[in-house]
Amino acid sequence: MYTILNWLDSIIQDNISRPFRRFQKILLWSVGLLCTFVLTSHPGLAQEKDTPPDSVWTIKMPVIVVTATKSAMRLRDVPILTRVVTADEAKIQGALRMSDLLAELTGIFIVHDHGAGVQLQGFDSAYTLILLDGEPIIGRTAGTLDLNRLPVSLIEQIEIVRGPSSSLYGSEALAGVINIITRRPRAGLRASSSVRFETNQTTDLSTAVEAGGEKLRGRIQFNRFSSDGYDLTPNIIGLTAPGFSDYTLAGRFTFEPSDRTLIDTGVRFADQSQSNTLGFEEGGTVLEFTEEADREDWNVSPRVRHRLNNNLIATAKGHLASFSTQSILSTITDEGAPDQLNFKQMYRKGELQLDLILGSQHLVTLGGGFISETVTTERVVGGRRSNEDTFIFGQHQWFPYDWLHVTTSGRLDAHSDYNTRISPKLAALITTDKSTRIRASIGSGFKAPSFQQLYMDFTNPVAGYSVVGATDITAAIQRFEDLGQIQFFLSDPASFGEIRPEKSFSINLGVEREFGERLRIELNLFQNQVRDLIETLPVATKPNGQNIFSYVNLNRIYTRGLDTDIRFRFDDHWSFGIGYQFLDTGDEEVVDEIDDGSLFKRVNGRDRRVRKEEYGGLFNRSRHSGNLRITFVDANRGLTAALRGLYRGRYGLGDLNGNLILDDRSEYVPGYLTLNLTVTKTISNSVSAQIGIRNMLGEMNVDQIPSLPGRLVFGGLTIELAR
Amino acid sequence: MINMKRINRSIAGLAALVSLVFLVACDSNSGADEETNDIVAERVTDFAADPFVGFVDGRPVGTGKYEFFSLQTGLEVDGVDSASTAWDIGLQGTDIIVNGGSSGPGQGGVQVIEGIFEEIMEAPTAGWAVDSDLGTAILAGSGNGWYNYNPASMVISPMPGRVLLIRTADGRFAKIKIISYYRGSPETPTAESAARFYTFDYVFQPDGSHSFQ
Numbered sequence: 001m002y003t004i005l006n007w008l009d010s011i012i013q014d015n016i017s018r019p020f021r022r023f024q025k026i027l028l029w030s031v032g033l034l035c036t037f038v039l040t041s042h043p044g045l046a047q048e049k050d051t052p053p054d055s056v057w058t059i060k061m062p063v064i065v066v067t068a069t070k071s072a073m074r075l076r077d078v079p080i081l082t083r084v085v086t087a088d089e090a091k092i093q094g095a096l097r098m099s100d101l102l103a104e105l106t107g108i109f110i111v112h113d114h115g116a117g118v119q120l121q122g123f124d125s126a127y128t129l130i131l132l133d134g135e136p137i138i139g140r141t142a143g144t145l146d147l148n149r150l151p152v153s154l155i156e157q158i159e160i161v162r163g164p165s166s167s168l169y170g171s172e173a174l175a176g177v178i179n180i181i182t183r184r185p186r187a188g189l190r191a192s193s194s195v196r197f198e199t200n201q202t203t204d205l206s207t208a209v210e211a212g213g214e215k216l217r218g219r220i221q222f223n224r225f226s227s228d229g230y231d232l233t234p235n236i237i238g239l240t241a242p243g244f245s246d247y248t249l250a251g252r253f254t255f256e257p258s259d260r261t262l263i264d265t266g267v268r269f270a271d272q273s274q275s276n277t278l279g280f281e282e283g284g285t286v287l288e289f290t291e292e293a294d295r296e297d298w299n300v301s302p303r304v305r306h307r308l309n310n311n312l313i314a315t316a317k318g319h320l321a322s323f324s325t326q327s328i329l330s331t332i333t334d335e336g337a338p339d340q341l342n343f344k345q346m347y348r349k350g351e352l353q354l355d356l357i358l359g360s361q362h363l364v365t366l367g368g369g370f371i372s373e374t375v376t377t378e379r380v381v382g383g384r385r386s387n388e389d390t391f392i393f394g395q396h397q398w399f400p401y402d403w404l405h406v407t408t409s410g411r412l413d414a415h416s417d418y419n420t421r422i423s424p425k426l427a428a429l430i431t432t433d434k435s436t437r438i439r440a441s442i443g444s445g446f447k448a449p450s451f452q453q454l455y456m457d458f459t460n461p462v463a464g465y466s467v468v469g470a471t472d473i474t475a476a477i478q479r480f481e482d483l484g485q486i487q488f489f490l491s492d493p494a495s496f497g498e499i500r501p502e503k504s505f506s507i508n509l510g511v512e513r514e515f516g517e518r519l520r521i522e523l524n525l526f527q528n529q530v531r532d533l534i535e536t537l538p539v540a541t542k543p544n545g546q547n548i549f550s551y552v553n554l555n556r557i558y559t560r561g562l563d564t565d566i567r568f569r570f571d572d573h574w575s576f577g578i579g580y581q582f583l584d585t586g587d588e589e590v591v592d593e594i595d596d597g598s599l600f601k602r603v604n605g606r607d608r609r610v611r612k613e614e615y616g617g618l619f620n621r622s623r624h625s626g627n628l629r630i631t632f633v634d635a636n637r638g639l640t641a642a643l644r645g646l647y648r649g650r651y652g653l654g655d656l657n658g659n660l661i662l663d664d665r666s667e668y669v670p671g672y673l674t675l676n677l678t679v680t681k682t683i684s685n686s687v688s689a690q691i692g693i694r695n696m697l698g699e700m701n702v703d704q705i706p707s708l709p710g711r712l713v714f715g716g717l718t719i720e721l722a723r
Numbered sequence: 724m725i726n727m728k729r730i731n732r733s734i735a736g737l738a739a740l741v742s743l744v745f746l747v748a749c750d751s752n753s754g755a756d757e758e759t760n761d762i763v764a765e766r767v768t769d770f771a772a773d774p775f776v777g778f779v780d781g782r783p784v785g786t787g788k789y790e791f792f793s794l795q796t797g798l799e800v801d802g803v804d805s806a807s808t809a810w811d812i813g814l815q816g817t818d819i820i821v822n823g824g825s826s827g828p829g830q831g832g833v834q835v836i837e838g839i840f841e842e843i844m845e846a847p848t849a850g851w852a853v854d855s856d857l858g859t860a861i862l863a864g865s866g867n868g869w870y871n872y873n874p875a876s877m878v879i880s881p882m883p884g885r886v887l888l889i890r891t892a893d894g895r896f897a898k899i900k901i902i903s904y905y906r907g908s909p910e911t912p913t914a915e916s917a918a919r920f921y922t923f924d925y926v927f928q929p930d931g932s933h934s935f936q
Contacts, residue, residue: 488858490867538864545816547864598837600884605902607839607883656911658880660871666911 066134067159067179069395069407070168070365071355079397079407079429080441081510081524083160087183090152092631092642094678094692094714096196096204096225098180099147101158104644104676106579106627107563108160111620112707115146121162121526122559122585122621123175127447129165131179133252133266135301136172138347139323143450149270149297151223151248153194153206156183163508163526164445167409167425168393174445174504175528182252182266185210185217189723196690196716200709201228201243204716218253229276230709232702237279237288240706244274265302271295277332288332297323311357317369319349344376345451361399365409368392380455381472387454388416405429413446417454417471421446421501435514442508446501453499453534453551465546470499473539473550480540480548487541496539496550504530520567527560556588557618577629585617590661601657601664616652616662622671624649638682647673653704669704673697691715763926764840765797769906770921772814785919789813789820794889794897794927811891816919817870817879817904819861822892824853829892833860835868840886840900840924846933851890861887869901877914879904889925897927898935 066072068080075084085101095101099116102108109119117125126143129136132154137145158180165173190210197203203226210219226245233240250268257263272295279288299321307313323345330338351369358364374386393411400406410424425443432438449470456469457476468476473496480486510524532553540548561583569575591612593599599610617623625648632641649671652662662668678692694712701708770792773785791800791810800810805820808829813820823831832851836843852860865872869887870879881901889897902908902924906917926935 488856490858490862490864541858541863545818598884600837600839600882602881602883606841607900609884654875655871655873655880657883658871659883660866660873 063157065159066181067131067177068161068165069397069409070134070353070367071363071397076437077405077429079405079427079439080165081162081439081508083162085158085160087156090155092640092678092680093644093676094680094690094716095152097148098150098152098155098158101152102147102160102178104627104629104646105160106565107162107561107581107583107625109622109625109648110147110707111144113144114141115144116148116707117144118147118178119620120160120175120178121528122561122583122618123528126450127172127174127445129169129171129173129177131169131177132268132299133182133301134179135266135299135317135319135349136321136347137297137299138321138345139295139297139325140450141325149246149272149295150180151204151206151225153208153221153223154182154248154250155180157181162524163441164423164425164443164504164506164528166421166423166445167411167443168395170389170391170411170413170421170423171446171448171501174447174502174530182250183219184264185212185219185252185254187212187214187217190721192718192720194716194718196714198227198714199712200230202226202712202714212254215256216254218251220251221249223248223250229274232700232706232709237286238277241709242274242276242291244272246270246272260307262305263302264305265300267298267300269298278329289329290332291327291329293325293327295323295325297321313355315353315355317349317351317353319347319351321347323347341379342377343379346374346376348372363397363399365393365395365397367394375451375455379458380451380469381457381476385451385455389448390414403431405431413448415448418449419500421503437512439510439512440508442506444503444505446503448501449499449534449551463546464542464544466542466548467536468539468548468550470496470551476548476550477539480542485542486548487543489540490538490547491540493539496537496552499534499551500532500553502530502532502534502553504528518569522565524563525561526563527558529556529558531556533557557586558588559583559585559618559621573632573634575631575633577631578626579629580626581624583621583623583625585621586615587618587661590615599659599661601659610659610661610663614663616668619652619654619662622649622651624671638688640680642676642678644676645673646676647671669701672699672701672705672708674699674708686720688718688720689716690718764900764924765926766902766922766924767792767797768908768922770799770814770923772816772919772921774917774919785816787815789815789818794891794925795893795895795929797927808892811889811897812899814921817868818859818863819869819887820854820859821861821889823890824855824860826854826859827892830890830894831892832890834888835861836886836888837884838886839884840898843886843888843898844935846888846890846896846898846928846935848933870904878912878916879918880912891927895928895931896933896935897925899923899925 063075063084064072065075065078065082065084068078068082075082083105090101093101093104099110102118103110110116111119111125118128119125120128124143125145126140130145131137139145158178161177163176165177169177193207195205205224208219208221212218224247227243229239229241229243231239248268248270252266255263275290275292277288277290279286299319301319303315303317305313305315325343328338328340349369349371351367353365353367356364369391371389372386374384376384391411391413395407395409398406405428407427410422413421423444423446425441427441430438452469454469454471456467457472459466477493506528508524508526510522512522514520533555534551535554536549537552538547539550542548561581563581566578590599594610594612594615597609600607601610627647628645630643650668652667653669654667655661656667657664675696676694677696678690680688680690682688692714695710698711699708700710772790773788775783775785777784789805791803791813793800793809794811803809805813805827808822811822811831820826821831821833822829832853834850834852854860862868869881869885871882872879887899889899891897900923902922904918904921905912906920908922909916928935
């Protein structure tokens with residue numbers, strides 16, 4: 001143990017800048033102490049005992065996960081921190097959309113910025129890869145992948161892998177990976193249907209049909225979700241959250257010609273449309289607009305798995321996905337042609353994976369593939385751009401002792417538009433006894449520049465500024481110069497153009513322990529350092545006084561913290577859960593500036609230097625957050641009740657005192673508590689009813705949290721038939 | 724290191740206290756010196772730096788002209804063009820020019836320094852920049868010159884801890900601290916606040932020396 005820590009320490013010393021060493025030391029020592037505590041309290045290392053099931057509170061079967069190592073494995077045996085939410089847990093909560101479900105997990109926040117995105121380990125939504133049955137869901141707007149797009153009715157379980165996973169998945173898997181697993185169609189005939197109504201005319205309808213024999217099975221699901229939206233500011237034209245209607249049609253089909261071969265295909269088609277009225281004042285007159293936004297996305301994902309012999313499995317996967325949006329802005333009060341904006345993204349991937357068992361101690365995974373992406377929109381040079389990524393990855397899982405599991409993995413991404421990336425990762429699981437597991441991992445993650453950062457070509461017709469993607473900046477500068485559109489340069493144009501992926505170095509350490517069958521405690525520590533964050537910077541000024549912007553690798557940030565989750569089953573009826581996260585984030589440049597005394601603030605009209613303790617880190621991150629869950633189950637009466645309290649501590653909203661950083665009390669949104677209650681009653685074998693209240697306390701903050709609509713009441717019915 | 728800093732700080736505090744006592748003592752002893760002792764900062768409020776007059780292609784525009792100000796008289800200079808030496812600084816939107824180099828015939832120059840307005844007691848002898856064809860000496864753009872632009876709130880704020888040291892058209896010195904870019908200096912301006920109205924504090928040294936005391 002000591003040598004591992006020493007070795008980790010030496011790696012950290014090499015990789016990490018000075019101010020963080022102390023935190024690293026504390027982190028390492030606390031884990032060292034924890035390990036010592038565990039080792040001394042349980043001298044019978046790797047003793048044989050009966051294996052308790054993974055989660056005695058919900059299901060009696062061991063939970064199998066696939067995301068962390070790209071291979072099926074029991075949750076308790078996985079060396080990388082993984083959290084699982086099952087369909088049963090989702091049902092007890094009564095969550096409709098993926099965002100509702102994830103919002104209730106410790107350390108996860110739903111952040112509303114062009115959609116409901118996930119914040120994980122203090123990272124923006126752009127840094128978490130979202131998968132559906134192992135394949136990426138595409139279509140991000142301003143970095144956010146809107147999790148309202150995905151109905152919960154699709155899922156069998158969700159796996160949340162924390163820490164960078166670029167060593168297997170490539171770009172975007174920097175904070176972690178969320179893999180939404182749908183159920184494999186079962187034999188027999190099943191049908192289910194559910195309906196739910198909620199405040200604001202929110203309606204959800206779901207239907208699924210599942211049929212299968214020995215070899216061929218399939219399931220088709222349909223979901224319709226709609227709402228009238230809500231308005232928190234009636235004196236302003238337009239709704240705070242516009243109404244919408246959303247359709248999803250999804251299917252999964254499997255064919256097993258023999259017990260060695262499985263052909264498995266997932267398909268999904270989704271469409272959302274919304275409309276809103278907007279208004280703003282121009283020279284004393286109010287102009288009104290209607291905005292119609294349409295979103296369509298679909299994917300077809302076939303895969304073939306073949307067992308060549310007892311030690312070798314080959315899997316071939318294909319993934320074809322499309323995402324398109326269209327928005328039309330037309331004036332009501334004035335004449336003029338509607339302003340239309342189109343965006344279409346196509347994603348094609350082919351991947352081959354080999355899983356090889358070598359002796360009793362080694363499991364090797366090798367894979368490679370090709371991704372081709374195309375974007376078509378008015379806002380890129382030439383209207384259409386594409387790029388290619390060729391990748392190979394490898395993973396070695398080694399089981400030298402029955403108490404130790406070491407996984408090494410790495411991936412190489414050779415991309416047509418930026419430098420080749422190599423992402424390594426090392427993870428270990430130490431099972432000191434059957435009830436205690438220690439997980440440690442270090443690794444590197446990356447996020448490729450987005451389409452916008454690479455190919456954007458846009459001039460704002462109202463404000464008059466221009467934004468040019470990094471790949472086109474040299475040509476664009478030439479073009480602007482030829483047109484006499486450059487007054488003077490603000491930065492050396494030669495410093496633009498070369499854009500690198502954003503990359504991270506991360507450490508995750510976790511201890512999980514079961515105390516008998518009733519109590520389970522989990523404690524995790526994490527630290528991420530990101531370099532080469534892509535920012536916009538003005539290149540030159542135009543004669544109209546406006547700037548030409550482009551993208552450069554600029555900032556370094558860090559996120560680090562601790563989260564804990566405690567589950568306690570009191571008796572057959574009552575169980576409790578407590579979660580807490582401490583999160584510390586910051587921009588290293590800002591920290592350096594404060595250290596140098598070159599960052600100021602204005603207090604009562606007088607300037608002074610910002611003190612280190614005043615710096616609140618990155619905006620939109622809560623230093624403290626937590627949740628409390630109480631579940632009551634009465635199996636005899638078919639009654640379940642779940643009460644959840646979610647607390648989000650204060651967080652920075654935006655700069656108010658002119659220095660652009662979070663350093664003043666007025667810049668924070670106060671902490672708030674939401675209480676959610678869901679009660680489910682089984683009426684007969686096939687029918688169950690559910691009622692609930694979301695945000696029971698009616699917590700609202702109209703100015704600062706427009707995504708919080710107040711109290712919502714819902715009720716619904718589910719019918720499930722099986723033969 | 725931290726302890727050292729603390730000690731330094733307390734020494735500085737002690738020194739400040741001692742000098743304050745000394746000053747008070749001086750003041751009470753020699754009331755005659757009072758008038759020449761201190762130059763008080765003057766405040767200019769809501770100086771219109773070519774505010775918006777209308778819309779062209781849906782974009783708010785001004786007249787495209789600089790509004791001139793004399794630090795010596797403390798007044799707006801009307802009815803002159805940039806070829807005059809009657810003005811020291813010119814303001815148009817977020818752009819600020821000084822009377823020298825490519826902007827005017829005077830001896831004007833500028834440097835944007837990092838520090839606290841009240842604590843800057845002397846104008847340096849070196850480091851003066853003038854406007855040229857390559858751009859204004861006070862660099863344009865958020866974080867480059869005198870202001871920060873917050874893209875989230877679409878608000879221009881003077882950067883705290885930035886002082887504009889000005890060499891006037893006739894070679895004398897002044898220091899400027901910009902308070903607000905919006906009419907009425909609202910505490911928390913919004914995108915709707917009336918922009919291009921400067922409120923600023925300045926100290927002008929009439930005797931031609933570098934001192935601001």
